[in-house]
Amino acid sequence: MSLSIPSTDTSTELISLGLQNDRTLEVPPEDPGAPAGWYNLSPTPGERGPAVLLGHVNATGGGPGVFAKLRELKVGDTIEVTREDGSTATFEFQRGEQYEKDTFPTQEVYGNTEGAELRMITCDGFDLETGLFDDNYVVYASLRTT
Amino acid sequence: MKKSTASLTLAAVAGLTVLSATPAVAAPFQNCEQARAAGQVNIPIGSPFYNPSSDRDNDGIACEEGDPASVPVAIDPAPTTTVAPVTQGPQVAQMPVGGASTGVAQDTTDNTAALALGAGFVLAAVAGGAFVVRRRTVQA
Numbered sequence: 001m002s003l004s005i006p007s008t009d010t011s012t013e014l015i016s017l018g019l020q021n022d023r024t025l026e027v028p029p030e031d032p033g034a035p036a037g038w039y040n041l042s043p044t045p046g047e048r049g050p051a052v053l054l055g056h057v058n059a060t061g062g063g064p065g066v067f068a069k070l071r072e073l074k075v076g077d078t079i080e081v082t083r084e085d086g087s088t089a090t091f092e093f094q095r096g097e098q099y100e101k102d103t104f105p106t107q108e109v110y111g112n113t114e115g116a117e118l119r120m121i122t123c124d125g126f127d128l129e130t131g132l133f134d135d136n137y138v139v140y141a142s143l144r145t146t
Numbered sequence: 147m148k149k150s151t152a153s154l155t156l157a158a159v160a161g162l163t164v165l166s167a168t169p170a171v172a173a174p175f176q177n178c179e180q181a182r183a184a185g186q187v188n189i190p191i192g193s194p195f196y197n198p199s200s201d202r203d204n205d206g207i208a209c210e211e212g213d214p215a216s217v218p219v220a221i222d223p224a225p226t227t228t229v230a231p232v233t234q235g236p237q238v239a240q241m242p243v244g245g246a247s248t249g250v251a252q253d254t255t256d257n258t259a260a261l262a263l264g265a266g267f268v269l270a271a272v273a274g275g276a277f278v279v280r281r282r283t284v285q286a
Binding site for chain 1: 253
């Protein structure tokens with residue numbers, strides 16, 4: 001599976017990710033050029049429900065991660081996912097939300113939806129003092145039906 | 147994937163209909179009495195006359211000698227789906243705990259250009275991307 005965001009010139013494979021032992025999401029590798037991933041216990045993009053995709057905002061060495069430009073997405077932008085069978089599903093950006101990791105709204109992000117949607121998750125809220133990211137930035141997108 | 151799990155569950159609930167071999171011709175007998183009248187008794191599970199509904203003890207032999215004549219053989223050729231629609235389960239099969247650790251810990255001494263935006267937030271521009279920086283106040 002692969003993903004393309006034309007407006008930010010982002011193009012990446014989507015690797016399959018599961019859960020870690022503590023039931024938090026597995027994440028892709030951290031090196032520059034590492035791909036984004038799809039949480040394999042969420043619907044495949046295009047199926048009804050929220051397909052969860054995640055990617056790093058930055059990379060080891062201080063450069064950008066695959067989802068570095070996720071914050072730039074706005075209404076009118078599209079996200080295209082090419083699936084295993086070669087078909088492409090086009091999603092339209094709805095909104096982006098920043099959440100503190102400590103108060104992550106699990107149900108809002110992972111809960112059931114009427115149609116086919118995307119949840120693209122990356123990090124945000126960089127803390128200068130710790131060098132860590134305190135927040136997640138989540139992009140909500142819906143399958144284009146026309 | 148998830149869809150096939152749902153359909154398997156339905157099959158298990160609905161009964162053997164899906165899993166048992168579907169004979170091309172529906173069983174000609176209404177019950178074991180008619181089967182016996184036609185010379186069919188102790189019908190083994192490979193026979194076109196075998197039907198699981200007439201295999202009372204599920205041992206692979208239908209219409210056994212000694213079975214009551216009224217044991218039905220034919221199953222309803224048009225099975226009515228009396229199973230209530232399966233209420234949809236969670237679309238995300240297993241809810242992750244919290245969000246994602248999609249940020250690589252950074253050495254805070256190698257910050258590049260930082261723009262002060264005001265009251266506690268600094269927009270740090272790192273080559274090629276931008277993210278909002280939260281300046282934490284140290285709790286005494």
